[in-house]
Amino acid sequence: MAEREVDRSVSQTVKAQLALRDQLLSGSLRPGERISELQAVETTGASRTPVRMALVRLEEEGLLEAIPSGGFMVKAFSERDISDSIELRGTLEGLAARFAAERGVSARELEPLKECLAAIDELLRQVPISVDAFSSYVTLNARFHALLTELSRSPPLIRQIDRASALPFASPSGFVMAQSALPEAQQILIIGQEHHRVVIDAIENREGARAEAIMREHARLAVRNLRLALRNRTHLDLLPALALIKSATD
Amino acid sequence: MAEREVDRSVSQTVKAQLALRDQLLSGSLRPGERISELQAVETTGASRTPVRMALVRLEEEGLLEAIPSGGFMVKAFSERDISDSIELRGTLEGLAARFAAERGVSARELEPLKECLAAIDELLRQVPISVDAFSSYVTLNARFHALLTELSRSPPLIRQIDRASALPFASPSGFVMAQSALPEAQQILIIGQEHHRVVIDAIENREGARAEAIMREHARLAVRNLRLALRNRTHLDLLPALALIKSATD
DNA sequence: CCCTCAGCTATTGTATACATAACGTATTCA
DNA sequence: TGAATACGTTATGTATACAATAGCTGAGGG
Numbered sequence: 061m062a063e064r065e066v067d068r069s070v071s072q073t074v075k076a077q078l079a080l081r082d083q084l085l086s087g088s089l090r091p092g093e094r095i096s097e098l099q100a101v102e103t104t105g106a107s108r109t110p111v112r113m114a115l116v117r118l119e120e121e122g123l124l125e126a127i128p129s130g131g132f133m134v135k136a137f138s139e140r141d142i143s144d145s146i147e148l149r150g151t152l153e154g155l156a157a158r159f160a161a162e163r164g165v166s167a168r169e170l171e172p173l174k175e176c177l178a179a180i181d182e183l184l185r186q187v188p189i190s191v192d193a194f195s196s197y198v199t200l201n202a203r204f205h206a207l208l209t210e211l212s213r214s215p216p217l218i219r220q221i222d223r224a225s226a227l228p229f230a231s232p233s234g235f236v237m238a239q240s241a242l243p244e245a246q247q248i249l250i251i252g253q254e255h256h257r258v259v260i261d262a263i264e265n266r267e268g269a270r271a272e273a274i275m276r277e278h279a280r281l282a283v284r285n286l287r288l289a290l291r292n293r294t295h296l297d298l299l300p301a302l303a304l305i306k307s308a309t310d
Numbered sequence: 311m312a313e314r315e316v317d318r319s320v321s322q323t324v325k326a327q328l329a330l331r332d333q334l335l336s337g338s339l340r341p342g343e344r345i346s347e348l349q350a351v352e353t354t355g356a357s358r359t360p361v362r363m364a365l366v367r368l369e370e371e372g373l374l375e376a377i378p379s380g381g382f383m384v385k386a387f388s389e390r391d392i393s394d395s396i397e398l399r400g401t402l403e404g405l406a407a408r409f410a411a412e413r414g415v416s417a418r419e420l421e422p423l424k425e426c427l428a429a430i431d432e433l434l435r436q437v438p439i440s441v442d443a444f445s446s447y448v449t450l451n452a453r454f455h456a457l458l459t460e461l462s463r464s465p466p467l468i469r470q471i472d473r474a475s476a477l478p479f480a481s482p483s484g485f486v487m488a489q490s491a492l493p494e495a496q497q498i499l500i501i502g503q504e505h506h507r508v509v510i511d512a513i514e515n516r517e518g519a520r521a522e523a524i525m526r527e528h529a530r531l532a533v534r535n536l537r538l539a540l541r542n543r544t545h546l547d548l549l550p551a552l553a554l555i556k557s558a559t560d
Numbered sequence: 561c562c563c564t565c566a567g568c569t570a571t572t573g574t575a576t577a578c579a580t581a582a583c584g585t586a587t588t589c590a
Numbered sequence: 591t592g593a594a595t596a597c598g599t600t601a602t603g604t605a606t607a608c609a610a611t612a613g614c615t616g617a618g619g620g
Contacts, residue, residue, distance in 0.1 A: 588593105
């Protein structure tokens, strides 16, 4: 059997990118802070060339911002930036759902979606939901959204949705974890699951407009979810990505 | 007065990126073709490090595709990829128009849009339209779309629209030039101008849904525009960016 | 005659050295 | 005492040398 040498197999560039992203999302680097190449070289273990490649990629990803005089800084986001990002993603996923419905999807292709749905149903059965179950929910929900996106069969759209989800707070379930202790959370999850059910039904019946509308509504729910999380700051530390939010740090 | 040394002022990375993009869009590099760093170094005049940075950026931009075993190749697009990209951009611009309408825009902010509109009206007065006027139209139309995008006041959305427009065929008016000789072209321009008029009106009256709907319709017009262009291949050589289309080269 | 393996070449990935520009500090002059 | 300028230090931009890998070509065996 193959020995564990996963660490050897990845390129230095990828290693540096992952390491830097971790630092960004874990809050080791504060928003607005200038990110030093030399320092990044020390913390990632890679040399300057792959580190620079990683920095360029992270800038394109939206986590870093180029400084005119040279170098990069950690990007800072306002609350509105975040709610806009969520609505943006919802709009794109709405288009994906419409494409899926209009272009036709076989029963076999919908099967994985339905399995996801059933698994989430199972999780939501327990009241109140446990922390572990919450974690599973986040994974399953992300999977549901990814599968739905794939159904659009549109590489440009899939690509764009991936980029829109690169910002951690814009990705599906980004804020759910932040409020697992909140009483309203469970209700929000149940409504969200209902949306999932509707979009599958709409795609099955080739109702493009309905499929699109429900995904946009789904994103609006996520925005309400965000507002709720921001109003209960005590739970925010559960989601490290929040370190990037301007107003949460000032 | 300052001497002309614009060429000195830009960084090697930017220089390489622009040069490579030109090569890509002018068709010097065929879709699917592997792009050699060494060759890029020779043609751009920059050294390998800035060339590599430029390649990474162009990959993120969507013009290149990473090869798993290393290096990059020129990305190839299907006709559907392109029509999807146009519809995608229309959807995003629809959201921008809705944001502009819902969030309120002062009369002063709408002024540049109206100037654009009037300038285009002036151009469309001549029948049939001249090649020079067509060229002006493309510039003005791109400006109109850029101004509209700005009105959304949403940095994440603006950023996403910019990326969606990076693919040349997805950008506003991308195909207009390709069919300036076609009789249907003028009619399409006139309809498009009507859309521009309506979206301004909708934003002025804070009708978000109407503003969004008209921009999506506007994109659908662009898709019809594309189909028309593809059916009249004789005019396609007017738009070098078409070199990237798979079916146009096979 | 075809398939396979080995060696070579070419290209990419990585590291580092060098150049240049920007920022900070200290000193001097007003 | 404050401001401005000059110098030094530090960081980024650029270039190139070195290493590793993948693909190709040729030769040998089945």
